[in-house]
Amino acid sequence: MDVVVRSVEAVAPRIKSFELADPAGAHLPAFTAGSHIDVTLPNGLVRSYSLLNDSRERDRYVIAVLHEEAGGGGSAWVHESLRPGDVLEIGAPQNRFEIDEGGDHNILIAGGIGITPILSMAQRFDELGIDYRLIYCTRSREDAAFCAHIEERHGERATLHHDGGLRERSLDVDELLRVREPGTHVYVCGPPGLIAAVRKAAGEWPQGTVHFELFGAVRAGAGAAAENKPFDVHLRRRNVTLHVPADRSILDVLAANDIRVRTVCRDGFCGTCTTRYVAGSVEHRDGVLDEEGRKSLIQVCVSRALPGDTLVLDL
Ligand code: FES
Structure with a gap:
């Protein structure tokens, strides 16, 4: 389907968010927290972006894109060329990172641009009145997007963790996940190292309670190439x-x-x-x-x- 870019906002030095809407103002197909859309770029590249807005909204999809110098050119085009009023071809939302609304407690961990699906999930748990914590890891506050929104919307449930790019200051996921209260699920989205650390720390957790989505697996592949x-x-x-x-x-x-x-x-x-x-x-x-x-x-x-x-x- 075609969507029109309603607005573009720089939300961090290397991250822009894009609000997409139906060109005629109609409702968009519904989505659930954790969903993504495939966007076809003018050069034929297809890129997947998570929807970060409230999943009850039907008038818009909001995505955020990190400008990756080492990427395949998709993010550079999006950052440099996409303007309000432009029309984009996208696929209907799909969800491969669904939340389990039956959990009692939820730990949401985001690394870098992995905050996007996590934001929609946190919003959903908040609406449902289900217990959650949101931990957002970035190098510094300047590198983090949506800080003010997160603090205002999620208050004490949210922790912004800045490691300064130092491994020794990275989030201690072993400590965070050491004791699992019954009914707890963990969701993680971010770079491969963070996901690997969370999966290892929660290695003994019951099946179906550890949920993850890798951002830019290409980087994992490239690293291992x-x-x-x-x-x-x-x-x-x-x-x-x-x-x-x-x-x-x-x-x-x-x-x-x-x-x-x-x-x-x-x-x-x-x-x-x-x-x-x-x-x-x-x-x-x-x-x-x-x-x-x-x-x-x-x-x-x-x-x-x-x-x-x-x-x-x-x-
Ligand atoms: S083509 Fe997307 S996972 Fe292989």
């Missing part, structure tokens, strides 16, 4: 074995062999390229699959087999 090792994939239904070199993804190799897998983000966070595997060991690098899903599914755009292994895909 230097350590990529070759491996083989065997396509069970076709009975062919393909070699995946260190500098190619499974998706690249499948495409080179005319095997089409649907993709959107190619960054491991939209969930479109999910493929079933039946044997082999996977190094999961995505931000969408939970522990259960990872036992039989792989995002072929970013994840890999363990070096030297043969991964058997249900293709």
Whole structure:
């Protein structure tokens, strides 16, 4: 569908927020907290952005975009070219980071631009009168977006944690999650290191109580690229074995062999390229699959087999 940019606001030195509305002023499709939309940019790139506004609002979607110098150019175009009055093509909201409204206590942890879905979630818990805490980690207050809104709306429930870019001052998630009160869920969205730390600290929590969404899994993939090792994939239904070199993804190799897998983000966070595997060991690098899903599914755009292994895909 087409939407029009109603307003643009610089909310931090490298973050702008964009208010999108129906061009004719009609209601937009409803969404739930944690949802994202896929935005098609004029150069054909598709980027996913979380909706940060109150999920009861039907007259607008609000997204916030971090200008990433090392990105694929999508955020640069959005920052430099997108103006009020412009029309954008977007997909209907989808939610792969849903909240469980049955929890009694909720710990919401955001790192950097990962604040966007967390804001909508906090708003929702507030509306429902369900207990929550919001912890927002950034390097400094200047790097943080929406501070005034968070303080005003969430008051003492919100903690702004600034680490100055120093590892030794980063949020102590082990301490934060050490004792789990019954009925507690944790939600985390941010860079790979933060998500990994939370998942590790909550490793013993009951299944279904640890929820996460990775922002920019491409960065995780890029970080690991230097350590990529070759491996083989065997396509069970076709009975062919393909070699995946260190500098190619499974998706690249499948495409080179005319095997089409649907993709959107190619960054491991939209969930479109999910493929079933039946044997082999996977190094999961995505931000969408939970522990259960990872036992039989792989995002072929970013994840890999363990070096030297043969991964058997249900293709
Ligand atoms: S294409 Fe989005 S997760 Fe693979």
